[in-house]
Amino acid sequence: MFHRARGGLAARALVGLGLAAALVIPAGAAGAEPKPTIxxxxxxxxxxxxxxxxxxxxxxxxxxxxxxxxxxxxxxxxxxxxxxxxxxxxxxxxxxxxxxxxxxxxxxxxxxxxxxxxxxxxxxxxxxxxxxxxxxxxxxxxxxxxxxxxxxxxxxxxxxxxxxxxxxxxxxxxxxxxxxxxxxxxxxxxxxGPLNPGDPNSPGQKYTGPASGNARAALDFAYAQIGKPYRYGGTGPDSWDCSGLTQASWAKGGVSLPRTTTQQWAWGASRRVPMDALEPGDLLFNKGLGHVGMYAGDGKMVHAPRTGDVVKVVTLSQYGMGRFLGAIRP
Structure with missing residues (x-):
């Protein structure tokens, strides 16, 4: 009889401890997945x-x-x-x-x-x-x-x-x-981290690279857009997407490019150049043809990256050479 009573008390104590634990441990903590790393x-x-x-x-x-x-x-x-x-x-x-x-x-x-x-x-x-x-x-x-x-x-x-x-x-x-x-x-x-909303009225930057002729005119325009926000479907003057920027930039250089990245790549089928022979103004295309930027010389590219970012200049190594499909020279 005494043993049974002790057993009952022990069981009740364990239940009590379980309830206390449930109150202390946040719901779902036991099965929660770890937060993803940066x-x-x-x-x-x-x-x-x-x-x-x-x-x-x-x-x-x-x-x-x-x-x-x-x-x-x-x-x-x-x-x-x-x-x-x-x-x-x-x-x-x-x-x-x-x-x-x-x-x-x-x-x-x-x-x-x-x-x-x-x-x-x-x-x-x-x-x-x-x-x-x-x-x-x-x-x-x-x-x-x-x-x-x-x-x-x-x-x-x-x-x-x-x-x-x-x-x-x-x-x-x-x-x-x-x-x-x-x-x-x-x-x-x-x-x-915080998003970069950009400035639709950004004065941009002055291009000081080695381009000349039509390519110079295209890069002068692209650099003047630096700091303006990326917006999908954007064709300026306040915001840009990647192919909208290259199309408008090369229009200043006297070349009429199609609207989309895929169309621009197809348009340049006879104008493709090796990645180790790039010249300023050449268009750089991602694998999958979802993105295009413009080579600015000195191992740099000016482009409109993505939502939450702005028109900017990056180094090709920073961007990732392995991401490129190829280049064309308008």
Whole structure:
């Protein structure tokens, strides 16, 4: 009996100790994973940066496709309005001629034209043309040609608008995907320290490297953007993404580059140069074609890196030579 009582007390004591321990030890502490080290966060961020770069390039491609489709639809819309005005002028002229012919009795004896006495109905008959003077027939023929052109313009406009709508839907999907990835990117960046918001009005820096000619003009422009924030889809003047910066910089150098990193790499297929023969102004592309920068000479690159950072100059060794796919010379 005594032993059983002691056993019961011991059990109750152990339960009490367990409850006390539960109160002292924070919930989930026993199974909590250790906090990631700075090195691990940086490694995860680097991998995410590469993924975001590719997503941003796809977003830029979709955006470019939508802008192109919309511009085409707008252009066709203007042509369509002009064609409608032209067709209306011909219609009015043709109706006037038909009325004149009808009232003058020139076509009263034509089969099928007496019904209803409608001048416009007469224009629908092929026989009319054979009974009008050459001048009148030419006017009616011009009207019919204008109508044909009008129908073609309308069909082309509808197709262009459909393409633009599809491109816009694609753009919306790409944008949502990019923003989710960037949200994760920013979360990791905050773990490493404060973000650099940049200054949209940054005066930049003066380029003092060895470039000359068109490459000099491109690098002068790129250096003038130093300190401005990175923003995906950014094409200046207040913020930039990587390919937006290289495109605008080389525009100052007299070279028209496509919008996206992938397009710029394809554009330069016949202009590729070895990494050991770089010259200032050459474009440097990452593996995966998610990022592009510009060689500034002396082993340095100017580029727009990523969300939470600014246009800056880095050494190639600091950036990582193993990350590059190759280079092109615009």
């Amino acid at each position: 090195k691990q966060v940086k490694a995860k961020l680097e991998k995410l940066n590469d993924q975001v770069d590719v997503l941003v390039d796809r977003y830029n491609a979709a955006n470019s496709k939508w802008k192109s489709a919309k511009a085409k639809a707008d252009k066709i819309g203007k042509r369509l309005a002009a064609e409608e005005e032209r067709a209306e002028a011909f219609r009015a002229q043709a109706v006037t001629l038909a009325v004149s012919a009808y009232q003058g009795g020139a076509v009263l004896t034509m089969p099928g034209l007496v019904v209803g006495g409608d001048p416009e109905a007469m224009l629908g008959s092929a026989a009319t043309l054979t009974h009008l003077s050459d001048g009148r027939a030419a006017s009616v023929a011009a009207y019919e040609e204008a109508l044909k052109g009008l129908r073609e313009q309308r069909e082309e406009a509808q197709a262009a608008l459909k393409t633009a709508a599809e491109a816009r839907r694609e753009l919306g999907g790409q944008k949502a995907t990019v923003e989710r990835a960037i949200k994760e990117q920013l979360k990791l960046l905050r773990k490493l």
